[in-house]
Amino acid sequence: MEKKLETVMEELITRPGVIGCIFADHQGLCLGVKGKASTESAGIIHAMAEEAARLEPKSKPPVILLENDNRSCILTTTGTLTGAIFKSLN
Amino acid sequence: MGCCYSFFCKDENSSQTGDVNERTHLLIDPVSNNSNVQRVNSEDILSRNPNILPKKTDEQSALTRILQETAANVIDVAALGTHNLQQHDYLERMKLYNVRVQQILNNSRHKFNKKGNCILQDIPNPEKVLNCDPIAAEDLNLIISAVAGASAAISDIKVDHKEDLVVPFGLLNS
Numbered sequence: 395m396e397k398k399l400e401t402v403m404e405e406l407i408t409r410p411g412v413i414g415c416i417f418a419d420h421q422g423l424c425l426g427v428k429g430k431a432s433t434e435s436a437g438i439i440h441a442m443a444e445e446a447a448r449l450e451p452k453s454k455p456p457v458i459l460l461e462n463d464n465r466s467c468i469l470t471t472t473g474t475l476t477g478a479i480f481k482s483l484n
Numbered sequence: 485m486g487c488c489y490s491f492f493c494k495d496e497n498s499s500q501t502g503d504v505n506e507r508t509h510l511l512i513d514p515v516s517n518n519s520n521v522q523r524v525n526s527e528d529i530l531s532r533n534p535n536i537l538p539k540k541t542d543e544q545s546a547l548t549r550i551l552q553e554t555a556a557n558v559i560d561v562a563a564l565g566t567h568n569l570q571q572h573d574y575l576e577r578m579k580l581y582n583v584r585v586q587q588i589l590n591n592s593r594h595k596f597n598k599k600g601n602c603i604l605q606d607i608p609n610p611e612k613v614l615n616c617d618p619i620a621a622e623d624l625n626l627i628i629s630a631v632a633g634a635s636a637a638i639s640d641i642k643v644d645h646k647e648d649l650v651v652p653f654g655l656l657n658s
Contacts, residue, residue: 470628
């Protein structure tokens with residue numbers, strides 16, 4: 395049933411630098427998580443994407459990059475799905 | 485400020501010692517001093533009208549009584565004159581009050597610091613961060629393809645039932 399999503403996530407965390415990924419639905423509920431990512435962050439990720447999209451409602455949903463010295467988090471939304479990828483910068 | 489506060493504080497010692505501070509009464513207590521005021525004012529009136537002094541009628545005594553009652557309730561601010569503040573007094577008190585306020589603020593500063601745990605913080609060189617590329621093309625492609633793939637994968641999710649949704653409980657026994 396959700397095997398395709400599992401496959402997508404497994405393929406994703408094999409990419410260089412990627413340490414984790416998470417997907418959330420339109421209510422911020424976790425659909426799937428792999429690697430170093432917490433299911434509890436699904437709601438926060440969805441809320442951030444929603445708030446950022448509200449800045450320019452006529453544009454397509456933005457890609458948000460959060461970054462500190464050793465990690466980055468890239469997130470965006472499409473349709474009802476919000477996805478986030480955690481990358482290690484080291 | 486001193487006046488308002490001293491009205492409510494019952495610290496009589498501070499006003500009786502003669503030291504002028506922020507709790508000194510600016511006006512002398514009218515209840516304890518009204519006898520002097522009353523006497524002066526009533527004598528004043530009587531001396532101005534000497535011709536009506538010998539024949540004290542009831543009307544006259546009633547008027548005098550009203551006058552005395554009024555005088556007892558009047559606070560003659562100009563006659564008190566004990567706290568004529570000069571310009572340098574104002575400045576001194578202003579400095580004193582500022583020092584007191586600073587002391588109170590310093591004592592309570594730790595209460596405000598407890599709330600300072602913000603997730604977002606200022607960074608020393610913002611122009612450095614603002615000048616760099618917003619996002620690498622590689623990362624952009626990665627997230628877009630990942631979300632598109634996941635979206636397609638989720639749209640494929642469908643519930644395929646293997647058992648009956650409605651189970652007839654107890655129908656077999658009847």
